[in-house]
Amino acid sequence: DAGITQSPRHKVTETGTPVTLRCHQTENHRYMYWYRQDPGHGLRLIHYSYGVKDTDKGEVSDGYSVSRSKTEDFLLTLESATSSQTSVYFCAISEEEASTDTQYFGPGTRLTVL
Amino acid sequence: GENVEQHPSTLSVQEGDSAVIKCTYSDSASNYFPWYKQELGKRPQLIIDIRSNVGEKKDQRIAVTLNKTAKHFSLHITETQPEDSAVYFCAASRGAAGNKLTFGGGTRVLVKP
Numbered sequence: 001d002a003g004i005t006q007s008p009r010h011k012v013t014e015t016g017t018p019v020t021l022r023c024h025q026t027e028n029h030r031y032m033y034w035y036r037q038d039p040g041h042g043l044r045l046i047h048y049s050y051g052v053k054d055t056d057k058g059e060v061s062d063g064y065s066v067s068r069s070k071t072e073d074f075l076l077t078l079e080s081a082t083s084s085q086t087s088v089y090f091c092a093i094s095e096e097e098a099s100t101d102t103q104y105f106g107p108g109t110r111l112t113v114l
Numbered sequence: 115g116e117n118v119e120q121h122p123s124t125l126s127v128q129e130g131d132s133a134v135i136k137c138t139y140s141d142s143a144s145n146y147f148p149w150y151k152q153e154l155g156k157r158p159q160l161i162i163d164i165r166s167n168v169g170e171k172k173d174q175r176i177a178v179t180l181n182k183t184a185k186h187f188s189l190h191i192t193e194t195q196p197e198d199s200a201v202y203f204c205a206a207s208r209g210a211a212g213n214k215l216t217f218g219g220g221t222r223v224l225v226k227p
Contacts, residue, residue, distance in 0.1 A: 033214075042120070042203055042217035043158065058214065059115065090157065101146050101207060103215060105157040 003027050004106035006091050012112045019078040021109050023091030025071075031094040032074040033103065034058075034066060036087040043090065049074055081113045116141040118206050120218025128226055133191040135221045137204035140185065146209035147180060147187045152201045152220075161202075162189070165209065194225045 003026030013019050023032060031050055035043040035058075045058030047066040055066050063085060065077045078085055091106040117140040127133045137147075145166035150158035164171045164178045164187065171178050175194075180187040191198055201222050205215040 040123070040219055042118075042219045043205075043215075044217070045214055048214060059216075101209060101213060101215075102148070102160055102163070105150075105159070107157050 004091060004093055004104060006089075006106040006109050008109060009107065010110045012114065013081055014114050015082055016080050019081050019111065019113075021076045021089055021091075021111070023074045023076070023106055025074075025093050027093060027095075027104075028071060029093040029095050030071075032068065033092040033094075034064070034074065034076045035090045035092065036060065036085075037090060037108075038087050046076065046089075081111075083113050085111065086113045087111060116144060116206055116216040118204060118216050118218040120204050120221055122221060123219065124222045124224070126224045126226060127194050129194060129196060131194055133194055133198070133223055133225075135189045135202055135204070135223075136186060137188070137206075137218050138184075138186040139206040139216075141206065141208070142185065143208050144206040146207045146213070147178070148205050148215070149176075149178060149189050150203045150205065150217075152203065154200075158203060191223075194223075196225050196227055199223055199225045 005024045007022045033048040034046040037043050044060045049055045049068040067075045089109045092103040094103045120137045148163035151161045152158040175192045177190045201220045203220050204218040207213040207215045
């Protein structure tokens with residue numbers, strides 16, 4: 001597995017509380033992504049980053065924000081968690097090379113919002 | 115934006131038989147099509163991918179075919195084994211570095227011994 005870790009791996013929180021998930025990579029890859037995975041929906045892109053301080057929205061970005069202050073870290077923040085954000089969150093990374101788009105996934109974070 | 119549909123959602127096969135999963139996409143500019151396998155409780159892992167300048171690609175027991183005219187691509191697993199039981203996802207993107215993947219909804223494959 002590529003050098004990607006996510007923390008925490010499991011979290012239970014209450015509606016209305018802020019939550020921050022961290023993705024850390026040791027591969028020095030330029031691109032980083034946050035997905036959520038829900039039954040029947042596959043993986044849906046929340047936000048992605050194409051460099052330090054460079055981020056953009058994905059298809060399901062409402063209610064989420066991201067930050068990338070260092071190449072190796074990509075943070076996903078739920079400002080005020082809702083039950084609809086209960087999901088498994090995966091981080092992914094990919095290289096800068098134009099010849100390959102392979103995305104490598106982290107181990108995931110299971111988030112439950114009560 | 116891109117839309118990827120995947121069928122079937124579940125597939126049960128006898129060990130040794132073949133399994134076929136089909137995906138269609140909507141964006142004619144898409145030219146990179148990876149397939150990921152996800153075992154229960156694990157992360158998705160790339161098993162094979164294909165680019166639009168290639169019609170078919172094989173890697174041991176798995177193969178992927180692409181029909182750009184019809185905008186569909188398929189995953190074929192031959193001589194299925196119990197360890198092939200997993201959820202499989204297709205995806206599509208425009209193929210440049212860092213381009214966003216759009217995933218299908220997934221196919222749960224069960225290989226019965």
